[in-house]
Amino acid sequence: MTKLDWNVLDIDYQQEADRIAQRLREVTARELHKRGLVVAISGGIDSSCSVALAVRALGPERVFALILPERDSSDDSAARANILASHLGIRVETVDIAPALAAIGCYSARDAAVRRALPEYGEGWRFKIVIEGGIDGQINRFRLVAQSPAGEAVERPLGLSEYLQIVAATNFKQRIRKNLEYFHADRLNYAVVGTPNRLEYDQGFFVKNGDGAADVKPIAHLYKTQVYAMARFLGLPERVCAAIPTTDTYSLEQGQDEFYFALPYRAMDLALWSLNHAVPAAELARVLEISEARAEAVYEDIRAKRRTTRYMHRAPILVGEVNELDLAH
Amino acid sequence: MHSMDHKKQIKRFVLENFLFTDDENALANGDSLIQKGIVDSTGMLELISHLEETCAIKVQNEEMIPANFDSIDAIGAFVARKLAA
Numbered sequence: 262m263t264k265l266d267w268n269v270l271d272i273d274y275q276q277e278a279d280r281i282a283q284r285l286r287e288v289t290a291r292e293l294h295k296r297g298l299v300v301a302i303s304g305g306i307d308s309s310c311s312v313a314l315a316v317r318a319l320g321p322e323r324v325f326a327l328i329l330p331e332r333d334s335s336d337d338s339a340a341r342a343n344i345l346a347s348h349l350g351i352r353v354e355t356v357d358i359a360p361a362l363a364a365i366g367c368y369s370a371r372d373a374a375v376r377r378a379l380p381e382y383g384e385g386w387r388f389k390i391v392i393e394g395g396i397d398g399q400i401n402r403f404r405l406v407a408q409s410p411a412g413e414a415v416e417r418p419l420g421l422s423e424y425l426q427i428v429a430a431t432n433f434k435q436r437i438r439k440n441l442e443y444f445h446a447d448r449l450n451y452a453v454v455g456t457p458n459r460l461e462y463d464q465g466f467f468v469k470n471g472d473g474a475a476d477v478k479p480i481a482h483l484y485k486t487q488v489y490a491m492a493r494f495l496g497l498p499e500r501v502c503a504a505i506p507t508t509d510t511y512s513l514e515q516g517q518d519e520f521y522f523a524l525p526y527r528a529m530d531l532a533l534w535s536l537n538h539a540v541p542a543a544e545l546a547r548v549l550e551i552s553e554a555r556a557e558a559v560y561e562d563i564r565a566k567r568r569t570t571r572y573m574h575r576a577p578i579l580v581g582e583v584n585e586l587d588l589a590h
Numbered sequence: 591m592h593s594m595d596h597k598k599q600i601k602r603f604v605l606e607n608f609l610f611t612d613d614e615n616a617l618a619n620g621d622s623l624i625q626k627g628i629v630d631s632t633g634m635l636e637l638i639s640h641l642e643e644t645c646a647i648k649v650q651n652e653e654m655i656p657a658n659f660d661s662i663d664a665i666g667a668f669v670a671r672k673l674a675a
Binding site for chain 1: 632634655
């Protein structure tokens with residue numbers, strides 16, 4: 262067996278960018294029969310890379326970008342998204358989705374659930390959710406990490422029903438965004454681009470019928486490390502290339518890896534690659550400089566998340582056959 | 591409640607809540623709930639909440655490992671250990 266090292270994630274970015282652009286042209290024209298692509302951009306690396314690839318495929322005049330901030334988005338995200346849109350020379354529209362979210366009950370349902378765990382929570386408080394246990398070989402559980410208006414940090418264990426309601430309410434954000442993406446896609450006769458990287462796609466780090474909904478997902482096969490390198494190859498603005506991945510979903514700043522993944526994203530990439538290529542846990546442990554037991558726990562956490570989120574990838578399940586639709590084409 | 595009764599009650603809960611059945615044969619006591627795709631990680635938390643409520647036990651973080659909850663036998667043994675402690 263060849264020894265595992267970080268270079269396994271190296272690819273030829275010129276060739277891959279051209280291949281993705283070629284495929285996006287084919288898919289949009291011949292499979293989706295649309296005239297262009299809508300991409301919601303957050304200022305994060307994945308949507309930035311996706312929109313740049315869309316431009317490489319169809320040219321700037323056939324790409325329409327949306328910036329969709331709400332109460333808990335950071336201003337810097339929208340600023341980066343605007344810099345990117347100018348850089349690419351594409352049309353961009355910004356819609357503040359906070360009023361829609363307030364009207365539909367996103368914030369009130371969320372806050373009611375947070376208050377069940379932390380009664381003093383209210384105006385001026387910020388919070389995030391932390392998932393823990395999986396990396397230690399335990400069943401994943403949830404913890405609320407909050408900050409009072411005075412800056413005091415408070416932590417509470419989060420019961421399952423409170424956790425589920427906070428997530429359900431927060432998912433309105435991704436689903437309302439998707440409504441706007443499809444409004445513009447329908448209006449322009451364009452298709453919608455989904456922007457997950459491989460780690461997110463594989464591990465179900467998306468909202469079903471929210472950011473998970475799309476007509477084409479051009480970077481779902483690329484590891485996060487490769488998305489960063491692709492952004493550099495595509496010459497995207499420095500502020501975009503250097504962006505640290507956050508969920509941009511909860512009011513207290515939160516790294517994606519601390520929320521959902523067992524390890525920082527570079528290490529997660531390598532772990533996922535290794536699991537996909539049947540590399541023994543001991544070998545992964547050596548490269549990541551962690552114990553073999555921990556590497557084994559990381560593998561198991563990846564498998565567990567695959568099992569738990571598998572249904573999110575599935576089209577609605579029919580209970581009888583409708584073969585005449587021939588949906589492969 | 592006797593620990594044998596706990597095990598029966600746990601099995602009834604798993605059958606009703608995760609498989610929508612009262613057929614005792616739908617699940618063997620030694621079956622892996624995870625490997626058989628009956629309970630996922632969210633289901634595990636539901637199961638643990640249920641045990642805490644009905645068996646009057648408190649599951650500690652370090653006890654929240656799949657080995658303690660992966661079958662009716664394992665859960666029964668875990669609850670019996672907790673109640674004896």
